[in-house]
Amino acid sequence: MEEVATRMAKTAYHHGDLRAQLIAAVRELVETHGPDGFSIAEASRRAGVSSAAPYKHFKDKPEILRAVVLDAMERLRQNMEEGAAQYPRGSLEAVSAVGLAYIEFAVSEPGLFRLVFGLSGANDDATEFLEKGKRCFGVVVGATAAYLDRPADSDDVQELAYILWSFVHGHSFLTIDQKRKNLSPRPDDWSYLMSVGKGILGERPEGAEELD
Amino acid sequence: MEEVATRMAKTAYHHGDLRAQLIAAVRELVETHGPDGFSIAEASRRAGVSSAAPYKHFKDKPEILRAVVLDAMERLRQNMEEGAAQYPRGSLEAVSAVGLAYIEFAVSEPGLFRLVFGLSGANDDATEFLEKGKRCFGVVVGATAAYLDRPADSDDVQELAYILWSFVHGHSFLTIDQKRKNLSPRPDDWSYLMSVGKGILGERPEGAEELD
DNA sequence: GTTGATAAGTAAGTGTCGCTAACATATGTA
DNA sequence: TACATATGTTAGCGACACTTACTTATCAAC
Numbered sequence: 001m002e003e004v005a006t007r008m009a010k011t012a013y014h015h016g017d018l019r020a021q022l023i024a025a026v027r028e029l030v031e032t033h034g035p036d037g038f039s040i041a042e043a044s045r046r047a048g049v050s051s052a053a054p055y056k057h058f059k060d061k062p063e064i065l066r067a068v069v070l071d072a073m074e075r076l077r078q079n080m081e082e083g084a085a086q087y088p089r090g091s092l093e094a095v096s097a098v099g100l101a102y103i104e105f106a107v108s109e110p111g112l113f114r115l116v117f118g119l120s121g122a123n124d125d126a127t128e129f130l131e132k133g134k135r136c137f138g139v140v141v142g143a144t145a146a147y148l149d150r151p152a153d154s155d156d157v158q159e160l161a162y163i164l165w166s167f168v169h170g171h172s173f174l175t176i177d178q179k180r181k182n183l184s185p186r187p188d189d190w191s192y193l194m195s196v197g198k199g200i201l202g203e204r205p206e207g208a209e210e211l212d
Numbered sequence: 213m214e215e216v217a218t219r220m221a222k223t224a225y226h227h228g229d230l231r232a233q234l235i236a237a238v239r240e241l242v243e244t245h246g247p248d249g250f251s252i253a254e255a256s257r258r259a260g261v262s263s264a265a266p267y268k269h270f271k272d273k274p275e276i277l278r279a280v281v282l283d284a285m286e287r288l289r290q291n292m293e294e295g296a297a298q299y300p301r302g303s304l305e306a307v308s309a310v311g312l313a314y315i316e317f318a319v320s321e322p323g324l325f326r327l328v329f330g331l332s333g334a335n336d337d338a339t340e341f342l343e344k345g346k347r348c349f350g351v352v353v354g355a356t357a358a359y360l361d362r363p364a365d366s367d368d369v370q371e372l373a374y375i376l377w378s379f380v381h382g383h384s385f386l387t388i389d390q391k392r393k394n395l396s397p398r399p400d401d402w403s404y405l406m407s408v409g410k411g412i413l414g415e416r417p418e419g420a421e422e423l424d
Numbered sequence: 425g426t427t428g429a430t431a432a433g434t435a436a437g438t439g440t441c442g443c444t445a446a447c448a449t450a451t452g453t454a
Numbered sequence: 455t456a457c458a459t460a461t462g463t464t465a466g467c468g469a470c471a472c473t474t475a476c477t478t479a480t481c482a483a484c
Contacts, residue, residue: 018461035330036248042442049462052443056461061442117385118247118330133389162386162407165376170382173329174374177345196375200411249448253470262434264472269432273471 019057021047026068031111035118040064046185066128068120072112073132076105080139092204094194098143099168104190106172113176149205155160163200168193231269233259238280243323249328250284252276278340282332284324285344288317292351302358308405310355311380315401318384325388352377361417375412380405 025046026146030040044051058064081098106113119129138152144161145152171192237258241250250275256263270276270302295309318325339392350364356373383404 039441040443047466050464051441052464055443113332115387118326163379165384166382167379168382169385170378170380172377173381173385178330251470252472263470264435265433267435267472 018049018053020049022054022057022064023068026064030068030115031109035111035115053117055194065115066121069116070128070132072116073136077136077139079105080136084139084143092147092194093196095143095147095197096190098140099164099193100189102168103172106176110176111151111190113172137161137165144201147201147204149207160201164197167196217286230259230261234266234269234276235280235283238276239324242280242327243321247323247327277327277331281328282340282344284328285348288314289348289351291317292348296351296355302361304359304406304409307355307359307409308402310352311376311405312401314380315384315387317390322388327385349373349377356413359413359416361419376409379408383384
């Protein structure tokens with residue numbers, strides 16, 4: 001990561017920062033034309049360079065996608081952490097806020113969201129993805145552990161956090177797939193998360209104090 | 213649907229049944245080379261026809277994918293119904309069996325599974341997808357309603373069925389993304405489904421009888 | 425049966441894309 | 455200033471999506 005940053009700062013020779021601009025262009029194309037509806041050629045055009053220039057920064061097309069996805073996962077994690085930070089540590093609201101950030105990411109960038117979960121399986125060196133994914137999951141685990149006042153690495157916390165994540169992940173996907181339309185009137189996402197969260201995690205243990 | 217079937221039976225002029233063979237070839241390619249790792253050219257080669265032949269059966273590449281996805285959704289629904297039918301109607305096992313069929317579909321055909329949920333959003337005439345999706349959801353609703361001994365169109369049944377679906381959907385995705393690895397020892401899918409199902413739906417109401 | 429409409433295939437061509445090779449130029453450093 | 459390297463270009467290859475024009479098989483009507 002540090003290497004990349006250093007390199008990016010250094011390599012603003014000719015163009016400015018082609019690498020970052022390409023990632024941005026691809027992100028936009030993925031969002032507007034679907035996960036596989038982008039081309040290196042089009043991204044190059046938008047960045048104002050020849051169609052061969054990207055290959056000085058990326059080995060091939062999958063590697064660009066990989067960079068875009070890793071970037072997206074990083075932003076997703078940040079969003080979740082910022083969401084949790086808005087509420088007292090250990091509160092149910094903090095848990096819900098993590099889920100809400102997840103859902104909002106999916107809704108605001110459905111193309112990228114789909115890409116993240118459409119790509120990570122099909123890739124060979126999935127270690128990077130798994131690493132980032134684990135850190136994302138860690139946010140959920142952290143909020144869950146604080147709420148339950150239990151160690152984060154305990155089995156029950158991991159289990160419950162996973163259930164929460166599954167639910168939120170599924171809900172996010174079904175929402176952007178519009179499979180949720182015309183089913184029935186439902187509470188908005190926030191109260192939804194709060195009630196399901198409480199249902200899955202149970203009441204907060206008594207001795208626990210909310211730390212701000 | 214009937215039109216297509218008639219047409220397919222009628223149009224076995226030269227080749228046999230190119231349309232079905234193309235769908236099968238694409239399905240295989242999607243599974244082995246990823247959702248976007250297939251080409252009409254390759255599918256044509258496998259079917260032993262020229263690369264222009266498919267265009268007598270499908271308008272363009274997305275339409276082939278659409279057919280493949282609709283076919284997959286149909287099979288998914290069948291699997292779920294068959295799963296539920298193995299247990300007494302109204303039992304928690306029947307509910308879990310629907311979920312298990314869903315998970316098993318995702319695990320056994322991850323490429324297709326990803327395609328189904330990667331495509332349905334990006335498509336223009338999503339009505340067909342929504343229709344099929346609704347029928348799939350109907351299976352979950354049916355099992356849930358029977359378990360709770362409540363009408364299927366009631367709000368609470370729809371709500372709880374949706375929560376169940378979200379959870380199973382999320383779990384399926386995270387499973388094939390291998391994001392579940394090395395988290396903690398966990399029960400297998402079946403007992404997992406049973407415990408989560410009971411947690412979400414609660415105990416079965418007393419008056420309800422299991423009908424076989 | 426012959427005929428004619430049509431369904432189902434082929435061959436060839438166009439434009440785009442992914443990617444490579446060979447070459448040109450800007451940059452930081454010795 | 456000279457050199458290594460990073461970053462860009464043009465040109466070109468092979469593959470692919472899709473079209474057009476042409477061929478051939480099938481069925482229905484006479």
